[in-house]
Amino acid sequence: MVHPIVKSFATSNELSVSLAKLVTELSAKSIEAHDRFTVGISGGSLPKLLGADLKHRKDIKWDKWEVFFCDERIVPLDHEDSNYFVCKNELFDHVPIPPEKIHTIKPELASDNDPKNEEEATDPVSVEYEQQLIDVFAKASSIKFPLFDLLLLGVGPDGHTCSLFPGHPLLDENVLWVAYIGDSPKPPPKRVTLTLPVVNHARNVAFVATGSGKQDILYQIFEDPSSNLPSQLVKPVNGKLYWFLDDAASSKLNLAK
Numbered sequence: 263m264v265h266p267i268v269k270s271f272a273t274s275n276e277l278s279v280s281l282a283k284l285v286t287e288l289s290a291k292s293i294e295a296h297d298r299f300t301v302g303i304s305g306g307s308l309p310k311l312l313g314a315d316l317k318h319r320k321d322i323k324w325d326k327w328e329v330f331f332c333d334e335r336i337v338p339l340d341h342e343d344s345n346y347f348v349c350k351n352e353l354f355d356h357v358p359i360p361p362e363k364i365h366t367i368k369p370e371l372a373s374d375n376d377p378k379n380e381e382e383a384t385d386p387v388s389v390e391y392e393q394q395l396i397d398v399f400a401k402a403s404s405i406k407f408p409l410f411d412l413l414l415l416g417v418g419p420d421g422h423t424c425s426l427f428p429g430h431p432l433l434d435e436n437v438l439w440v441a442y443i444g445d446s447p448k449p450p451p452k453r454v455t456l457t458l459p460v461v462n463h464a465r466n467v468a469f470v471a472t473g474s475g476k477q478d479i480l481y482q483i484f485e486d487p488s489s490n491l492p493s494q495l496v497k498p499v500n501g502k503l504y505w506f507l508d509d510a511a512s513s514k515l516n517l518a519k
């Protein structure tokens with residue numbers, strides 16, 4: 263049973279400061295333990311909340327970071343819908359992470375919606391992205407799943423996380439590290455995503471959710487464990503689970519302050 267560490271803040275600014283503190287601590291600890299910090303970042307509102315304070319931190323060994331995307335939309339990397347593009351504006355443009363350590367998808371590899379590939383949940387773009395993960399995580403030894411130091415996740419009003427949507431067959435995936443979906447209910451429809459077992463093997467997973475629009479789904483996530491929402495299926499097997507909320511999002515939860 264995973265007991266999440268839940269924090270709620272009066273303002274998104276306070277949330278950003280606390281989140282940056284956790285990221286800074288985990289970065290230092292990971293670099294001390296294994297000389298690098300492997301982190302996955304989601305899209306949506308997260309990159310801005312993440313970057314706000316983190317981009318000013320001088321006490322981080324940015325050159326030891328290996329950055330991946332928890333999910334990515336299959337659009338050009340300079341398109342405003344690209345999670346990379348948002349992260350670039352909010353963080354990468356402000357800190358010295360070596361460009362070769364920022365592991366982007368290659369949207370130009372995407373095939374034209376081949377139904378057979380969709381059934382198999384792979385596409386050339388997801389296969390290539392998975393290979394980048396293999397190169398970083400499984401160079402020296404064979405492993406079943408990568409062990410990220412930290413995955414930063416958002417949650418949608420329907421309870422999705424990464425590009426793992428309620429009721430989608432991908433929730434049963436237990437072999438692939440990266441999967442392709444061509445039918446995302448949240449636009450744009452074509453995406454690649456880390457799979458649930460990868461998320462659940464991370465050493466630390468932190469959800470970030472803000473605003474009153476998240477009140478109802480957070481109530482359901484915390485109070486109705488039987489709903490089997492993708493965000494409820496995030497239960498790190500050996501890691502820690504954090505929730506960073508603002509008071510607008512957490513107002514229906516019964517949190518000990």
Ligand code: 6PG
Pocket residue numbers: 304305306307308333334335345415416417418419422423424425448
């Ligand atoms: C994406 C995401 C997605 C996001 C949630 C929450 O690329 O669409 O990575 O999983 O994190 O939809 O988004 P908001 O924080 O914008 O509500």
